[in-house]
Amino acid sequence: MIVIALLSPLAVCLSPLLADDTKKPAEQLADNTFFDPTRKEKEVEHYQFGVEYRIEAGFVQHNQWSRGELTYPDMYLHGARIGATFTFRLPLHFGLQTGLLYTIVYGQNEQHWRSMDAISMQEEYIRHRVLEHNLTIPLRAYYIIPLWRELNLFFYTGPQLHIGLAETDNIQKHLSGETETWLSNRGIPVEPYDRMADEIVRANIQYGVGGGLEWERYRLQSGYDFGLNNLIRNQSSDLHRHMWEWGWYVSFSYRF
Numbered sequence: 228m229i230v231i232a233l234l235s236p237l238a239v240c241l242s243p244l245l246a247d248d249t250k251k252p253a254e255q256l257a258d259n260t261f262f263d264p265t266r267k268e269k270e271v272e273h274y275q276f277g278v279e280y281r282i283e284a285g286f287v288q289h290n291q292w293s294r295g296e297l298t299y300p301d302m303y304l305h306g307a308r309i310g311a312t313f314t315f316r317l318p319l320h321f322g323l324q325t326g327l328l329y330t331i332v333y334g335q336n337e338q339h340w341r342s343m344d345a346i347s348m349q350e351e352y353i354r355h356r357v358l359e360h361n362l363t364i365p366l367r368a369y370y371i372i373p374l375w376r377e378l379n380l381f382f383y384t385g386p387q388l389h390i391g392l393a394e395t396d397n398i399q400k401h402l403s404g405e406t407e408t409w410l411s412n413r414g415i416p417v418e419p420y421d422r423m424a425d426e427i428v429r430a431n432i433q434y435g436v437g438g439g440l441e442w443e444r445y446r447l448q449s450g451y452d453f454g455l456n457n458l459i460r461n462q463s464s465d466l467h468r469h470m471w472e473w474g475w476y477v478s479f480s481y482r483f
Contacts, residue, residue, distance in 0.1 A: 300355070
């Protein structure tokens with residue numbers, strides 16, 4: 228009895244040590260995969276499905292150039308455009324953009340003619356002052372390249388439909404009576420008129436390439452659009468006339 232009484236306190240002290248070591252404290256039952264060196268962090272894709280809305284404004288320059296006998300010469304038209312676009316964001320930093328843009332451009336040039344007056348050998352001319360209004364519907368594929376934090380580089384390519392609303396030619400003529408009659412008989416206008424009324428088709432199909440930089444909500448971009456179709460409406464059997472309109476622009480846009 229004396230031995231049992233002496234060993235009882237010792238047994239109480241040793242009982243935790245002799246317990247089943249398969250039973251771990253609650254703290255050790257937590258997930259310890261955080262310390263697993265083979266575990267891979269889940270990548271976060273910042274450019275996923277979604278829609279971006281932007282307003283855009285910028286400077287444009289159109290180039291009308293031709294081949295064959297036309298009613299006025301080639302010229303550069305300068306102006307501005309403004310509108311709104313929306314982009315469908317896709318994974319892997321791709322996107323598709325469309326929208327509606329309004330463009331107004333102005334240009335002037337002189338078309339010289341040899342005088343039909345036998346007495347005078349002076350060179351006569353018509354000064355063309357053109358004001359053009361257009362609507363543009365782009366369809367572009369974008370690719371985004373992240374550079375640093377919110378700074379991205381992007382490129383795009385794709386077609387667009389250029390819809391002509393009006394192209395007024397405010398003619399100023401310096402012609403003799405004989406020359407003016409000769410031009411009128413050949414169907415060459417000598418008074419102000421709208422070229423899109425019966426001379427130029429309104430649909431200009433273009434294909435463009437470009438790119439730029441974006442920082443957070445702001446984007447600066449530039450590109451060039453190549454006209455693909457002949458804009459001359461009425462083709463005669465003896466005259467093969469062609470005219471194309473290409474364009475360059477630089478614009479600034481803001482994302483909502």
